[in-house]
Amino acid sequence: MNAGFVPLLPAERLPLDTVKRQASLFAASPAAGVLDRLPLGVAVCNSARQIVYSNEKFRELASLECESALLVGKRLGEALSCLGAGLEVGGCGTSELCRSCGMAKALLASLTQPGMTHGECSVARQGNNKLESLDFRIWIWAMAYGGESFHAAILTDIRAEKRLALMERIFYHDILNMVSGMRGICELMREEEECARNAELELLTFAAERINDLILSQRDFSLAEHGEYDVASNKMGTLSLLSDVTGLMRREPSARGKNLVIDGDSADVFFISDRKLVTRILVNMQKNALEATKAGETVTVGCDQDGGFVRFWVRNPGLVPDEARPQIFRRAFSTKGVGRGLGTYGMKLFAENYLDGEVGFTSDAASGTMFFVRLPAANKA
Template structure:
């Protein structure tokens, strides 16, 4: 047997070795996997589980329960794993207990605190435990799959802290900006500051909705969008920058459409991304145009600038991670805009670029959608 095969060889009692399918599953599974007998004692585990919990002398660990093998901090030394006061709320114990009463797999989250008795080191894990019972003649066993989600749970916690603290910070900044507006009502920089702060809060709230959804089934919030107000917001956001860079922003509403239904925050995110790209591609003295026009059952937002996109770049314009700008974390702007348009607004994003006409990105948003709820 070669060394790689030996490294994947599970540790098990002889009765499990007779089950070819279970043995192969133990060898091939990338998950942390254990097999328990009817008394919830571990009679087999794979190498991935041994490595994760740094289990020494694995053969001597067979016939112990999971909490005893993992050196659970809350293990009752007299009653054993599964019978102590903390075990009533143990996700693994609950999953195994419910699986014994069901033919279906049972999944629970287990908060495991491990205490190494030799080194005194303590470590906390968050494990997704999935358990299913199977029978062989008059005996039954449990297959227990473990997934370490400690880092994900920690990341989710940090995200919640971030959104909570950053929202409070933005609220304080917006309140300060409003006080400045009372004192300096005509100051253009105070007005720009307030516009940017309100836009920042909208972006933050949208990101929070994405994160809190977590299931991949994010639902946009459709509501009436006032076309003139939307264009006015964009002018306030980009007017000062255009003047500073000596570029011209021209906004035109070419069709009589007062309002339409969409998710305004996502729509504004896409348009600001397109306008930012157009500004960065334009030289001093050039014009950027934003036009809104009804075309059949669509409302088309067109962002134009005078520069042509180079031919090699055109072929990869919407490709994820592709960017002409240096540095890491690039190449998500146009990619995310196209995905957001398609997945959340039921819209399409396309472009046309020639030396004579420059570059035009067109966002076609459907008319006739109904508000959410």
């Protein structure tokens, strides 16, 4: 059920002969044959929210093997066997449970305002002798046909999407707890073991911390793609942050045999942003540059002030191929092979969708390739 409450919808229904006449009107329409072949659930309701037409996919969503005529006169929640639809004599939209229903909210909006409305809804229903949940996304809009007013609804089943989101949340929660336990054990061993073992423990601790960072990075990426990431406000210095990230990246396998240096003219400027997201962007920028650099070559990083913005940049001697340039920030595109391509996409997603920044690059034979991120010195808050 969606957050937020809606008023109860009217219980009154149109006479059965009127509903049947409207159903015959739609059954004879040429559009009925087309709608029956759509891979989306479609239902048309009259002004009293009673179904006068439903296509095959809608009936499949409702888990009903029946003709469209058998649903005529029912309301959407009733056709979908929602438990809340049977709590009041008025049916769907008239019980207290309906006040928080995403479908009722979309229906009410379509009755009171022009244009298409949409929402998400979770319907609890009794099916196959067990309680089950039907999750769907719904779009509703008003339409006129045969001189009368109707509302068309499109429903898509999002149960698989919801299950995957739940599994992701459980996975991240459980695996982060396990890694946290590993780090705790490392700390205990560090305190108890002799100094001769400290180097090995440091390496083990570093590995556990990197695993933790990778998991958090993927979790944040998933939240950001779904528009659910909560941006924090942290005050930090550009040079201090860049030094921390660069020190970390020098220990990465991709940095072996290569030089990673900070430009001597880098400026130390205080700015306000989400430290975690900025760190993710800088890590991706440096990692991509190191992976594109040959042994013995140098990757240079820097930071400066640009008006009311701060800018971080990473330069490597390589060249981005002409055919790859238009796609460099596209999701899942990579010049490094299958299964890659979230680095540059993630940089742009975080910087431009959440930090009001800008990500870009230049690449030419004379100066190599430079990626940069430009961020406001102060956030909107």
